[in-house]
Amino acid sequence: MTVGTQLQQAIAGLQSTSAMMKTFSLETQDQTAKQEFQQIAQNLDNALETLKNRQNYVMQQEPQFRQQ
Numbered sequence: 001m002t003v004g005t006q007l008q009q010a011i012a013g014l015q016s017t018s019a020m021m022k023t024f025s026l027e028t029q030d031q032t033a034k035q036e037f038q039q040i041a042q043n044l045d046n047a048l049e050t051l052k053n054r055q056n057y058v059m060q061q062e063p064q065f066r067q068q
Contacts, residue, residue, distance in 0.1 A: 004062070007055045011048060018044040 018041050025037035 003058060004055070007051060007058065011051050011055065014044050014048045014051065018048065 021037045021041035021044065025034050025041065028034050028037065
């Protein structure tokens, strides 16, 4: 498995998990839980941005990853 493929999988996983946390936040009536879910989603979104930046860097430095 290439670095490009691994990054794509990690990004997809973070996007899915962030969406779940946002859904949990909307569905709960407990304000503490709502805030916790929102914070987790924000942390995941920050990590997602970091990985996307890394993916862009890899794509620029290693053109062979673009073909996958």
